[in-house]
Amino acid sequence: MVRIGLLGIAHLHFYSYASAVQRLPNAELVGLYDDDAARAEEAAKLFSTTFYKCPEELLKNADAVIICSENSFHRKWVELAAKHGKDILCEKPIATTVADAEAMIKACDAAGVRLQIAFPVRFSTPMRRVKAMLEQGALGELLAVRGTNRGRMPGGWFIDRELAGGGAVMDHTVHVVDVVRWFTGREVVSVYAEVDSMIHDIDIDDCGMLCMELEGGVPFTQDPSWSRPSSYHTWGDVTLQLVGTKGTISVDALAQSLTVYSNAEGKMVTHPFTEDMDLELIKDFVEMVETKRSPSITGFDGLQAMAVALAAYESAKQGKPVTLR
Amino acid sequence: MLKVGVIGCGTMGQLHSAIFKKLPGVELAAVADLDDQRRQEAADALGVKTYREGQELIADPSIDLVDIAVPTDGHAGLLDQAIKADKHVFCEKPVVRTNAECDLLEKLAIQTGKRIGVGHVVRFAPEYVAARDKVLAGDIGRAAVSRTFRGGSQFPKGWQDWYADYARSGGVILDLAIHDIDYLRWCFGDVARVYAKTTQGLTEERMEHAFIVLRFKNGVIAHVEAGWTNYPGQFYTTLEISGSRGQLTFDTRTTAPILYAKADADKQEVNVALPESPALISPYEAELADMVAAVRENRDPKVTLAEALATTRVALAALESAETGKVVNL
Ligand SMILES: NC(=O)c1ccc[n+]([C@@H]2O[C@H](COP(=O)([O-])OP(=O)(O)OC[C@H]3O[C@@H](n4cnc5c(N)ncnc54)[C@H](O)[C@@H]3O)[C@@H](O)[C@H]2O)c1
Numbered sequence: 001m002v003r004i005g006l007l008g009i010a011h012l013h014f015y016s017y018a019s020a021v022q023r024l025p026n027a028e029l030v031g032l033y034d035d036d037a038a039r040a041e042e043a044a045k046l047f048s049t050t051f052y053k054c055p056e057e058l059l060k061n062a063d064a065v066i067i068c069s070e071n072s073f074h075r076k077w078v079e080l081a082a083k084h085g086k087d088i089l090c091e092k093p094i095a096t097t098v099a100d101a102e103a104m105i106k107a108c109d110a111a112g113v114r115l116q117i118a119f120p121v122r123f124s125t126p127m128r129r130v131k132a133m134l135e136q137g138a139l140g141e142l143l144a145v146r147g148t149n150r151g152r153m154p155g156g157w158f159i160d161r162e163l164a165g166g167g168a169v170m171d172h173t174v175h176v177v178d179v180v181r182w183f184t185g186r187e188v189v190s191v192y193a194e195v196d197s198m199i200h201d202i203d204i205d206d207c208g209m210l211c212m213e214l215e216g217g218v219p220f221t222q223d224p225s226w227s228r229p230s231s232y233h234t235w236g237d238v239t240l241q242l243v244g245t246k247g248t249i250s251v252d253a254l255a256q257s258l259t260v261y262s263n264a265e266g267k268m269v270t271h272p273f274t275e276d277m278d279l280e281l282i283k284d285f286v287e288m289v290e291t292k293r294s295p296s297i298t299g300f301d302g303l304q305a306m307a308v309a310l311a312a313y314e315s316a317k318q319g320k321p322v323t324l325r
Numbered sequence: 326m327l328k329v330g331v332i333g334c335g336t337m338g339q340l341h342s343a344i345f346k347k348l349p350g351v352e353l354a355a356v357a358d359l360d361d362q363r364r365q366e367a368a369d370a371l372g373v374k375t376y377r378e379g380q381e382l383i384a385d386p387s388i389d390l391v392d393i394a395v396p397t398d399g400h401a402g403l404l405d406q407a408i409k410a411d412k413h414v415f416c417e418k419p420v421v422r423t424n425a426e427c428d429l430l431e432k433l434a435i436q437t438g439k440r441i442g443v444g445h446v447v448r449f450a451p452e453y454v455a456a457r458d459k460v461l462a463g464d465i466g467r468a469a470v471s472r473t474f475r476g477g478s479q480f481p482k483g484w485q486d487w488y489a490d491y492a493r494s495g496g497v498i499l500d501l502a503i504h505d506i507d508y509l510r511w512c513f514g515d516v517a518r519v520y521a522k523t524t525q526g527l528t529e530e531r532m533e534h535a536f537i538v539l540r541f542k543n544g545v546i547a548h549v550e551a552g553w554t555n556y557p558g559q560f561y562t563t564l565e566i567s568g569s570r571g572q573l574t575f576d577t578r579t580t581a582p583i584l585y586a587k588a589d590a591d592k593q594e595v596n597v598a599l600p601e602s603p604a605l606i607s608p609y610e611a612e613l614a615d616m617v618a619a620v621r622e623n624r625d626p627k628v629t630l631a632e633a634l635a636t637t638r639v640a641l642a643a644l645e646s647a648e649t650g651k652v653v654n655l
Contacts, residue, residue: 143524144534146550150567192520192652194538194546198469199569207470207567209546211520211538219522221536223548225470227567243524243534247556320652321520 002289005062006032007055007077008069009043010157011091013118013278017066018047020282027286033058034069059084064289066118066282067091070163071170075100082111089116089285093174093309094302096165101306105299116285116295117302119178121238123280124253127179130240134183139244142184145220146243147176151236153200153226160204167204169195169312172224174305175238178297181304183242186215188304192321193312199227210312211321233259234270253277326352327617330388332379332403334358334367335484337417337444338394342371344610345392351617357382360484379403383410390620392613393417396483397500398493401426408433408441415616415626417444418507419499420633424641427634434630442616442626443633445507449608449615452575456564457512459573466570468513468545473505476552478560480531489531496525497533498643501551505564506539506643507628507636509549512566513541515635518654521643530555537643549643559600577602 004021006014009032021029031050034040044051052058059065059080064087067077074095081088088108094117095101108115121127133139149172157163164170177188195208207225214220228236238253257270288295307324315322327350331342334356345353357376358364364375376382379399383391383406391407393400393416401421407414420443421427434441447453460468476497480488487493494500498521510516516539523535534552541547565574581600606614612627619626642653 141528143527143532144536144552146536190650192538194540196469196544196546198467198544199567207546209470209538209548211522211536213522217527219524219534219536221522221538221548221550223470223472225567227470227572229465229567229571231571243552243554245528245530245532245555248554248558319518321650 002027002286003030003061003063004028004286005030005058005065007058007065007067007081008073009034009039010070011068013091014043014066014068016276016278017068017118017282020276020279021286022047023279024283024286026290027282030061031058055080056084059086062086064088064285070157071165072096072163075104078104078115079107082107082113085111085113087114087289089118090302091118092302093165093170093306094299095306096170098303098307098310101299101303105303108299114288114295115299116288117297117299118281119175119297119301119305120277120281121175121179121253122182122297123277123284124238125275125277126251126253126256130249130251131183133249134242138247139242139249140246142218142242142244144218144243145180145184145214146241147180147220147222148237148239149173149176150223150225150227152228152230152232153202153206159202166309166313167197167202168206168224168226169193169208169210170309172226173210173222173309173312176222176240177305177308178301179240180214180220181301184214184218186218188212188220188308188324189215190321190323191308191311191315193315195313195316199225208312208316210308212308231267233268326350327390327620328352328354328388329390329392330355330357330382330385331392331394332357332382333394334360334363335394339367340609341392341394341613342367344613346371348610348614348617350621354388355382355385380406383407383412389413390415390616396487396493397495398422398487401429404430405433408437408439411437411439413439413441413620415442415444415613418633419495419503419637419640420630421637422493422495422499424638427638427641430630430634440616440619440626441630442619443628443630444612445504445628445633445636446608446612447504447508448511448628449611451604451608452577452580453508453564456566456573456575460512460566460568464571465566465568465573468566468568470567471509471545471547472550472563472565473509473547474550474561474563475501475505476534476550476560477558478553479557480533480553480555491525495640495644496523497535497551497553498523498537498647499640501553502535502537502549502643503636503640505549505551506537506639507633509539509541509547510632510636510639513543513545515542516540516639516655517542518652519639519642519646520652521647523647525647535647539639
């Protein structure tokens with residue numbers, strides 16, 4: 001039985017991660033900690049688990065932790081967990097600066113603990129199918145990639161620059177960049193971005209457009225905008241289109257859904273019947289802890305994706321494309 | 326009776342001739358094409374006078390309006406001649422191929438008292454017109470991000486395979502994406518800067534895919550995408566505009582009300598069902614009817630030369646950006 005603790009519950013994904021842990025036969029949710037005692041207490045009650053008043057106590061009773069704190073606190077919790085020798089699943093983005101991300105990776109390496117970054121989209125069944133198609137050569141030679149990961153404006157700490165490290169671009173660039181790196185085995189070599197705040201009345205970026213180049217000169221664009229209005233039928237989207245010399249693949253991770261016309265909602269809504277990618281992510285993480293194998297999504301993966309988001313901000317500031325290391 | 330002559334009897338020339346043939350108050354007086362067979366076929370089908378060279382048609386004093394439907398690199402020369410011959414002109418998009426030709430046309434335009442219109446037909450397409458109306462009415466609040474797509478079909482094959490010669494056609498950016506660039510300019514005004522990437526040079530195959538990021542002076546960020554493939558596919562277009570109070574979108578794959586899947590005996594390729602979106606007046610007919618009305622009413626056509634040149638300069642800036650890897654400020 002793998003004993004799992006939650007360190008930080010600021011990111012709402014902790015709900016589905018906690019419930020996934022509780023659904024697995026080989027894992028156990030031992031408790032949670034958050035700097036905000038009120039929300040920690042409430043969450044502990046909801047999951048009938050222990051609210052630890054001290055993070056070290058939680059770490060003593062856990063084999064591994066899931067970190068869902070505000071982005072800029074990821075480093076402090078990862079370093080603490082590493083110090084206690086615990087394996088870690090850290091919510092994306094890995095951090096808000098390259099220095100923090102590198103320090104986290106180093107701390108985990110030094111302590112000999114495994115660090116996995118939570119990119120659940122890699123566990124989406126349609127995405128896995130596309131990965132297999134690509135491995136079978138369905139595209140021929142890859143020529144162009146187009147991604148979108150739009151959403152609603154999340155509010156709360158997501159629009160606090162100190163805590164989140166950025167707005168829409170930080171929030172919604174990393175998933176798509178990670179999947180494209182995983183699909184193609186290519187790194188992003190340059191980023192041009194338009195970034196602005198025009199949709200909502202907030203003083204952090206809520207829309208943008210990234211135009212990148214992958215190794216080998218392949219054009220790759222990504223739309224991270226918080227551009228889904230509240231009247232939209234769902235929270236947002238995750239889509240990719242890959243154009244190759246032998247075919248084009250378009251994939252929509254949320255397409256498996258019912259269309260529901262609901263008088264109660266006052267609008268049309270879609271209800272997913274997709275398999276639960278968060279559950280698959282947690283399953284994979286628990287298996288990693290149990291079998292002591294290396295993580296399927298590494299700290300380096302997290303760093304590379306975050307670096308693209310940071311380069312996008314830099315590009316928008318400079319008004320020209322930025323080259324990545 | 327307005328006397329019209331159409332230069333070029335290819336895909337667009339044939340379409341324009343057929344429309345002029347049925348427009349009231351218009352007489353299709355002549356067509357021109359360099360290709361003997363095409364010229365003969367046009368003469369048979371339309372029963373009109375034919376010329377070989379566009380220049381000869383322009384020299385015909387009986388013709389009031391010259392329609393230019395030859396490959397893009399041939400537009401500037403014929404426009405020059407037609408304007409100097411004091412004709413009204415309708416020219417297919419892209420109005421010209423290069424920035425130097427844009428400069429030339431700007432000078433010529435000042436000298437003519439005649440009407441010059443350009444075939445940016447998307448401004449006559451009902452789904453695009455409806456979307457713009459909604460945006461201007463404020464239904465989605467302040468527009469912020471827009472996305473367009475145009476493509477999905479195979480690389481076109483024109484006379485002398487001119488589409489594959491990028492020095493003549495400008496590839497998907499100048500030939501295809503220009504439609505959406507023009508439409509977005511119509512909605513949002515002037516473009517401040519352009520950054521673009523294309524697959525040109527990545528493959529020897531007959532295909533191209535391009536992404537263009539536009540930043541408008543009013544702030545709007547746009548993602549314009551266009552592509553031709555080397556495998557069979559259905560041509561489609563999409564539009565999405567997101568604003569501060571809503572969002573609108575369409576995809577012609579789902580707005581086509583009729584889908585006809587039929588048995589086809591002598592088919593070598595994948596048999597695709599053909600979607601159809603019928604209209605009493607097609608956008609192509611509407612743009613030519615507007616041109617004829619502009620001449621008659623002595624007013625500007627809906628898409629003026631100045632507008633078309635401004636659009637073309639943005640598309641050429643995108644080509645430059647794709648080539649240099651730099652942002653092009655306008
Ligand atoms: N608005 C649209 O939707 C649309 C669609 C397709 C093409 N176009 C544009 O229309 C133009 C024509 O494209 P197309 O596909 O019809 O070309 P095409 O290759 O089918 O035909 C061109 C014809 O022009 C003739 N021609 C060339 N130079 C001539 C000259 N000096 N005098 C007489 N005839 C001459 C050729 O013999 C040929 O028959 C291009 O600029 C293209 O970009 C617009």
